Each structure stands twice: as C-alpha cells, then as structure tokens.
Amino acid sequence: MAGSSTDRVLRPDNGQRNELADALRALAMDAVQQANSGHPGAPMGMAEMAVALWNGHLRHNPANPKWPNRDRFVLSNGHASMLLYALLHMTGYDLPIEELKRFRQLHSKTPGHPEVGLTPGVETTTGPLGQGLANAVGMALAERLLADQFNRPGYDVVDHHTYVFLGDGCLMEGISHEVSSLAGVWQLNKLIALYDDNGISIDGAVTHWFRDDTAGRFIAYGWNVIGPVDGHDVVEVGQAIAQAKACADKPSLIICRTTIGKGSPNRAGTAKAHGEPLGGDEIRHTRDALGWTHAPFEVPTSIARRWNARELGAKREAEWRRRFEAYRSEYPELAAEFERRIVGLLPADFEETMLSVMARFGQSREAVATRKASQQVLSLLAPKVPELLGGSADLTGSNLTDFPGCGAVRAGRSGGRHINYGVREFGMAAIMNGVALHGGFIPYGGTFLTFSDYSRNAIRMAALMKQRVIHIFTHDSIGLGEDGPTHQAVEHAASLRLIPNLDVWRPCDAAETAVAWTQALAQSERPSTLLLSRQNLPAQERSPEQVLEIRRGGYVLSDRENPVAVILATGSEVSLAMEAQRLLDARGLSVRVVSLPSTTVFDRQDAAWRDAVLGHGLPRIGIEAGATRWWGQYGCFAALGVDQFGESAPGPQVYTHFGLVATNLVELIERCSTHNGAVSRVRTTD
Ligand SMILES: Cc1ncc(C[n+]2csc(CCOP(=O)(O)OP(=O)(O)O)c2C)c(N)n1
Numbered sequence: 037m038a039g040s041s042t043d044r045v046l047r048p049d050n051g052q053r054n055e056l057a058d059a060l061r062a063l064a065m066d067a068v069q070q071a072n073s074g075h076p077g078a079p080m081g082m083a084e085m086a087v088a089l090w091n092g093h094l095r096h097n098p099a100n101p102k103w104p105n106r107d108r109f110v111l112s113n114g115h116a117s118m119l120l121y122a123l124l125h126m127t128g129y130d131l132p133i134e135e136l137k138r139f140r141q142l143h144s145k146t147p148g149h150p151e152v153g154l155t156p157g158v159e160t161t162t163g164p165l166g167q168g169l170a171n172a173v174g175m176a177l178a179e180r181l182l183a184d185q186f187n188r189p190g191y192d193v194v195d196h197h198t199y200v201f202l203g204d205g206c207l208m209e210g211i212s213h214e215v216s217s218l219a220g221v222w223q224l225n226k227l228i229a230l231y232d233d234n235g236i237s238i239d240g241a242v243t244h245w246f247r248d249d250t251a252g253r254f255i256a257y258g259w260n261v262i263g264p265v266d267g268h269d270v271v272e273v274g275q276a277i278a279q280a281k282a283c284a285d286k287p288s289l290i291i292c293r294t295t296i297g298k299g300s301p302n303r304a305g306t307a308k309a310h311g312e313p314l315g316g317d318e319i320r321h322t323r324d325a326l327g328w329t330h331a332p333f334e335v336p337t338s339i340a341r342r343w344n345a346r347e348l349g350a351k352r353e354a355e356w357r358r359r360f361e362a363y364r365s366e367y368p369e370l371a372a373e374f375e376r377r378i379v380g381l382l383p384a385d386f387e388e389t390m391l392s393v394m395a396r397f398g399q400s401r402e403a404v405a406t407r408k409a410s411q412q413v414l415s416l417l418a419p420k421v422p423e424l425l426g427g428s429a430d431l432t433g434s435n436l437t438d439f440p441g442c443g444a445v446r447a448g449r450s451g452g453r454h455i456n457y458g459v460r461e462f463g464m465a466a467i468m469n470g471v472a473l474h475g476g477f478i479p480y481g482g483t484f485l486t487f488s489d490y491s492r493n494a495i496r497m498a499a500l501m502k503q504r505v506i507h508i509f510t511h512d513s514i515g516l517g518e519d520g521p522t523h524q525a526v527e528h529a530a531s532l533r534l535i536p537n538l539d540v541w542r543p544c545d546a547a548e549t550a551v552a553w554t555q556a557l558a559q560s561e562r563p564s565t566l567l568l569s570r571q572n573l574p575a576q577e578r579s580p581e582q583v584l585e586i587r588r589g590g591y592v593l594s595d596r597e598n599p600v601a602v603i604l605a606t607g608s609e610v611s612l613a614m615e616a617q618r619l620l621d622a623r624g625l626s627v628r629v630v631s632l633p634s635t636t637v638f639d640r641q642d643a644a645w646r647d648a649v650l651g652h653g654l655p656r657i658g659i660e661a662g663a664t665r666w667w668g669q670y671g672c673f674a675a676l677g678v679d680q681f682g683e684s685a686p687g688p689q690v691y692t693h694f695g696l697v698a699t700n701l702v703e704l705i706e707r708c709s710t711h712n713g714a715v716s717r718v719r720t721t722d
C-alpha cells in the first residue's frame with residue numbers, strides 16, 4: 037500500500053548506520069533541546085532522505101546561494117527547519133554553528149520556520165503546509181519557461197531540477213491537489229518530490245484521518261510515482277532520485293517510508309516526536325542507540341569533510357559559468373537579457389515606458405471599466421516588459437489578464453505568456469510566489485476580488501517574502517451587480533490593506549489604473565493587488581502634474597477655494613465624490629475631493645504630503661463601496677460604505693439601495709457645515 041500506512045511497524049535498524057545522517061539527526065535534536073522548542077521528529081526521520089539528495093544529487097554552490105542554475109530545494113514541511121539548517125551548515129553555507137545554537141532565538145538566522153532572505157540557501161519561506169509544494173511547482177514552471185526562452189542549441193544555460201520534501205500535512209492540504217494536478221498537466225519532469233511517509237501527524241497516527249491512496253492519486257495526476265522505498269536507506273532513496281531524473285515527461289513523487297524521530301528509542305514512531313524537545317534523558321538514550329558519542333553541536337572532522345560541498349559546488353558553478361560565457365560570445369544580447377531578468381532589474385527603458393503609459397492614459401477621456409483599462413495598459417506594457425507572465429484562475433475573459441499575442445502556456449509548446457490556472461485561486465497565488473522566487477519572471481494572475489480569500493495566505497506569504505507578484509482582482513464591489521452577495525466583495529479591500537508590505541490599489545479610471553500597474557511593477561520587494569471594477573467608470577480630468585501625483589497613492593483630485601470639507605474616495609466611488617462636489621458648488625458649498633487609489637502607498641508618503649492632501653482642520657468624509665470602519669484612521673467623521681453583505685440586483689440599484697449616492701454625501705456635508713464640523717461620528721448611512 038502506498039501513502040499513509042495502516043499497518044506501520046517500526047522498521048528494525050539494518051545496522052548500517054549512516055554517519056552523515058546521524059550528524060543531521062544529532063544537530064536537530066540538540067538544537068531543539070537547546071531552544072527548548074521546535075520539531076525534532078521530522079528532521080530525524082528525513083535524515084537519510086536528506087543525505088541521498090544533498091550528498092548525492094543536489095547541484096548547488098554553498099559559496100553562492102544565488103547561482104542562477106542551482107537546483108532548487110524546498111522544505112515544504114517547514115517545521116522540519118532544523119534539517120535544512122543542519123544541511124546548510126554542514127554543506128558549507130554561511131551559517132556557522134553558533135547560528136544553530138541560537139535556533140529560534142531573536143535575530144538569529146535560524147528562525148522557527150525557514151525564511152527566505154534571512155538564511156543563505158533558504159529558497160522560500162515555508163511553514164504553512166502545502167504551500168512549499170506549490171512554490172516548488174512554480175519554480176519548476178519558471179525553469180521550464182525560462183529554458184524555453186533562453187536556451188539555444190548546445191547551450192542549456194537554464195537546466196536545473198527542483199526538489200521538494202513534503203509530509204503528510206502537505207498532502208492533506210487541499211492546495212496540494214491544485215498544484216500537483218497542474219504540475220501533471222504541465223509535465224514538469226524536473227520537479228521531484230520526496231514524501232516523508234511516516235504515518236504520523238500532530239494528533240497521532242494519520243490512519244484515522246488520512247487514508248488516501250497517495251500513489252494512486254499522483255498517478256491520476258499524471259505523475260511518475262516511485263516507491264514506497266525505505267526512506268532510511270540512503271542507497272535506495274538515491275536510486276529513486278536517479279530514476280526520477282531519468283523521467284522525461286512527468287514530475288516524480290518518491291514515497292519514502294520513514295519513522296518519525298528515527299533513532300530515539302522511546303519517541304520514534306510516535307506523535308510525541310513531532311513537536312517537543314526529546315529531553316535530556318531521551319537524548320542520552322538516543323546518543324547511545326546511535327552510537328553517537330560526540331558532544332552537542334560537535335561534528336567530527338571526518339564527517340564534516342564528507343558533508344562539505346564547497347569544492348564540488350564551486351566546480352559546478354564554474355562549469356556553468358564557462359558555458360554561459362561561451363553562450364554570451366555567441367548570443368551577447370540574450371546573455372545580457374538573462375542576467376537582467378534573473379536579478380529582477382526592470383528593462384533599461386522602463387522609466388520611459390512608465391512615463392509614456394502614464395501620459396497616454398492620463399489624458400484618456402473614455403469611460404471604461406478599470407479591468408478593461410488594465411488590459412489596455414497591459415497590452416502596452418507586456419511587449420516592453422517580457423518578464424511579465426500572466427494568468428487567470430479560469431476567468432480570463434472577465435479578469436482581462438490576456439493581451440494581444442500573449443499565447444497560452446502549454447506543455448510541449450514554447451512561447452506562451454499567459455497561464456490558464458483553472459479554478460485554483462490558492463494554487464495560482466502560491467505558484468506565482470514560486471515563479472517570482474525562482475527569478476526571471478514577474479508573475480501576475482487574476483480572479484474575482486471576493487475569491488482573494490481563497491488565495492489569501494499565499495498573498496500574505498508573498499508580502500512576508502518580499503516578492504513582486506501582482507494580483508488582478510476584478511469585480512471589486514457591489515458594482516458587479518446581479519451575481520449578488522457571494523460575488524460582491526465588501527470587506528476585502530479593507531482586509532487586504534491589513535497585510536503588511538502589500539500594496540492595494542483601487543483605481544478610479546484608466547489613468548489611475550495605468551499608474552497602479554507601473555507602480556506595481558516598480559515594487560521589487562513587495563506584492564501588489566489591483567482591485568478593478570467590472571462596470572464602466574468615467575474618466576477624471578487631471579493636469580499632467582496630477583497624473584504624476586497618482587504615484588503617491590493619494591492626491592487632491594479636485595480642489596476649491598476655502599473648502600468646508602474633504603471627501604476621501606477610492607475607485608468607483610471617486611466619481612460619486614466628484615458629483616457631490618458639483619452639487620455642492622451649486623449650493624455655494626466648496627469641498628475638496630481627494631482620490632486615494634492606494635492607501636498603502638499614501639501611508640508611506642512623508643507627513644508633509646499626507647497633511648497637505650488631507651488638509652488641516654477640515655472635516656473629512658470617506659466613501660468606498662466596502663467596510664467603513666477603517667476610515668477612522670484618516671480622521672473621517674463619517675463614511676459611506678457597505679457594512680453588510682451585498683444584494684443581487686443590477687449594479688446601479690444596489691448602489692442606491694446601500695445609499696452610495698452623491699446626494700447622501702451632499703447631505704452629510706451640509707449637515708457638518710451647519711454644525712461647523714462638530715458632527716458626531718456616523719459610520720454608514722445605508
Ligand atoms: C496550513 C497549516 N496548518 C497547520 C499547521 C500546523 N502544523 C504544523 S506541522 C503539522 C502536522 C503535520 O504533519 P506531518 O506533515 O505529517 O508532519 P510530521 O508530524 O510527520 O513531522 C501541523 C498541523 C501548519 N504549519 N500549516
């Protein structure tokens with residue numbers, strides 16, 4: 037039987053202890069013990085798998101974790117972080133033993149779960165189970181597409197594998213279905229997954245909640261399934277990896293039967309090994325059982341030498357560099373373009389492109405849905421920014437994420453720049469993270485804003501990992517109309533704004549949409565979300581200076597002398613604010629209209645800009661077709677919005693139903709002006 041086993045018996049030790057594995061085991065148990073916190077079981081159980089891969093197959097250079105053609109390794113079961121730290125330390129990355137001794141301590145390079153950008157050699161941040169596998173699928177996809185674009189006969193400058201370790205938890209998570217299904221369709225044969233099939237998760241023996249036929253499941257996805265193999269037999273796992281590498285048209289899953297906490301006489305095979313330090317006594321017993329006589333954090337030189345991969349790594353990178361230099365002499369432009377893309381620099385003329393796109397759309401007078409404007413902007417940007425790699429979760433015609441000539445990404449065909457992710461929002465978002473982490477592409481993908489909840493944790497991970505990933509969320513409010521409350525985003529804009537390091541744009545017309553796109557591209561260290569309307573929105577008038585000011589996330593769109601109040605508006609409600617201004621003009625009341633296409637960007641501006649835009653001492657009113665509570669941070673005395681689920685009806689009727697009309701703004705402002713601004717806070721007037 038494959039997958040989780042119902043008849044698990046502890047495998048008797050075959051007597052051939054692998055010292056390389058025991059070094060990892062000892063480091064893991066000692067570091068967890070020292071921290072008095074962490075997960076010893078998985079590192080101890082996967083130690084031989086790690087030896088087979090890292091000491092036998094992985095092509096990497098510890099001295100240069102950024103070598104573009106390195107194999108990627110993802111630890112999807114991120115709670116096994118000590119395994120990865122031990123591997124990075126032993127193979128020669130810049131991760132000294134002192135860092136292992138400070139496992140899980142403040143400002144150490146060895147946090148509880150691996151974090152990309154913090155520890156040299158960590159390729160992605162893992163911990164949320166299942167997403168590492170998705171990242172690995174994204175990396176393998178990026179490798180495939182980049183190879184398609186850059187390799188030339190005789191010059192495979194992009195040619196590496198992506199390996200991922202995963203556990204029962206990753207396979208239980210639904211996202212593993214989404215992304216494994218795609219990896220099968222895409223025939224990502226350089227993706228090799230090793231499953232730590234130990235039959236245990238936190239609550240105990242998984243047989244009571246996880247009885248999938250994992251092998252059958254992956255065969256059905258179109259994977260090459262190998263095993264079960266004895267996960268504690270380095271040779272057997274190594275041979276399985278070799279077999280996986282030989283597969284020309286399928287991703288591989290190697291099912292490795294293991295024992296959690298292997299080596300610990302009393303904890304092995306039990307859930308107790310999962311997330312608790314073994315304790316002093318059990319560590320002594322384990323040392324005895326393993327015959328590991330060395331002090332904590334001490335690895336004998338003979339073993340350390342066998343682990344060290346610096347020399348081999350340098351040789352491998354040097355070979356690749358020679359190949360790359362030969363490639364450069366034959367294809368100098370391609371080589372320069374590859375180098376630019378892999379480090380994530382935008383094209384040299386991007387600034388020019390940005391300004392011309394902004395100028396072009398800045399003067400647009402067309403009433404257009406911002407989703408449509410987004411597509412128009414994209415069709416200008418995409419030819420200039422070839423690293424843009426689009427997609428949609430089966431809503432291409434609604435999200436308008438494609439552009440002329442983009443071509444579909446398909447297995448066995450080259451040239452596509454738009455991915456049909458199918459109905460897999462979470463998978464799409466986490467795959468995009470993997471693509472961005474790999475380098476060479478700026479991924480963007482679309483779905484309806486309401487379904488951002490499905491992908492939310494991957495959006496959060498992109499923000500945490502500082503990855504340039506762009507989410508196109510269309511149908512951004514009750515304005516979508518008849519599809520009703522299931523499809524009408526209400527709390528989403530406000531809640532996305534709570535994610536640190538995520539930019540949220542909600543443009544009001546084509547000009548703001550153009551700026552949103554260019555700014556999202558320019559953010560090399562954060563993801564962006566573009567919240568776009570289904571319905572047409574009128575174009576606002578701006579001076580060329582105002583068009584540039586959109587980049588600040590908030591600006592005065594329309595001012596009056598001696599205004600009595602300021603209306604703050606976003607997206608589709610900006611035109612309501614402008615209408616209210618006109619109605620108030622006729623009544624002899626002046627108001628300022630501030631457009632806030634991105635509050636997250638606006639909040640990063642200096643205080644002088646923010647104060648100048650918001651105005652001093654003037655009452656403020658916010659309007660956005662969504663949750664109103666967050667307007668308090670801008671000192672609004674009132675806000676018009678929607679603090680309940682929407683309604684199924686034509687869009688304009690839903691707006692009227694919820695009181696999102698210019699006359700309500702007028703009324704509020706008249707009220708506040710007669711009370712001299714001293715109006716008590718009202719949140720909504722629906
Ligand atoms: C999405 C997500 N849900 C829950 C957790 C908490 N968690 C961490 S490990 C784990 C059990 C995982 O079981 P398995 O992958 O079999 O790991 P093992 O016990 O074999 O090490 C859980 C529930 C998590 N990290 N991510």
Ligand SMILES: [Mg+2]
Pocket residue numbers: 203204205232233234235236237
């Ligand atoms: Mg398990």
